Amino acid sequence: xxxxxxxxxxALAIASASAAALEGDSEAARDKxxxxxxxxxxxxxxxxxxxxxxxxxxxxxxxxxxxxxxxAYRDETRRHPSMQAIARDLTDQEMADFAAYYSRPQGGxx
Amino acid sequence: MMRRAYLFGAMAMVVxxxxxxxxxxxxxxxxxxxxxxxxxxxxxxxxxDFPIIAGQHAEYLYRSLLDYKLGNRxxxxxxxxxxxxxxxxxxxxxxxxxxxxxxxxxx
Numbered sequence: 751x752x753x754x755x756x757x758x759x760x761a762l763a764i765a766s767a768s769a770a771a772l773e774g775d776s777e778a779a780r781d782k783x784x785x786x787x788x789x790x791x792x793x794x795x796x797x798x799x800x801x802x803x804x805x806x807x808x809x810x811x812x813x814x815x816x817x818x819x820x821x822a823y824r825d826e827t828r829r830h831p832s833m834q835a836i837a838r839d840l841t842d843q844e845m846a847d848f849a850a851y852y853s854r855p856q857g858g859x860x
Numbered sequence: 861m862m863r864r865a866y867l868f869g870a871m872a873m874v875v876x877x878x879x880x881x882x883x884x885x886x887x888x889x890x891x892x893x894x895x896x897x898x899x900x901x902x903x904x905x906x907x908x909d910f911p912i913i914a915g916q917h918a919e920y921l922y923r924s925l926l927d928y929k930l931g932n933r934x935x936x937x938x939x940x941x942x943x944x945x946x947x948x949x950x951x952x953x954x955x956x957x958x959x960x961x962x963x964x965x966x967x
């Protein structure tokens with residue numbers, strides 16, 4: 751019985767580890783950054799639709815949180831027209847790459 | 861002298877044009893203890909489960925809080941947190957965390 755619990759525990763641990771940790775490559779993100787910087791890279795840029803407010807700063811954010819936000823847009827559990835449209839076509843790897851790029855601390859190697 | 865009176869009058873009108881609680885970061889800090897439990901004292905959350913909010917645009921933070929309150933954005937924790945917050949509270953909290961060092965604009 752105890753052995754079985756251990757086995758289930760190990761299986762769960764492996765499953766969650768493989769789901770969570772895709773290694774992001776910030777260099778790989780560079781080729782695709784154009785879809786982000788048009789809004790997130792311009793000082794003072796404001797959303798145009800559906801409501802007007804400054805687009806959030808992403809620099810220095812936790813990578814894991816950025817991935818979760820993108821996944822939520824892709825799954826449509828979080829709504830914003832342009833972000834949903836962008837996230838719809840992103841792979842998990844691309845999300846991890848963007849997250850790696852934006853999560854780097856300021857002043858660190860680019 | 862007359863000119864100074866005009867200036868004073870103009871300033872008084874500007875002050876009056878803004879609501880009593882206009883993005884008061886100091887007051888925001890006073891009511892931020894409950895936020896700090898997850899987001900860190902200054903908004904630099906220590907764990908990736910919770911986003912860093914330090915240095916984020918105040919208007920964006922306010923917008924996020926308002927979206928939770930209006931049900932436009934769903935998150936069981938945040939929806940519970942904002943239930944008791946007034947719009948003035950949310951503006952003040954947004955102003956406080958926005959004024960801290962944290963996130964930056966990355967090109």
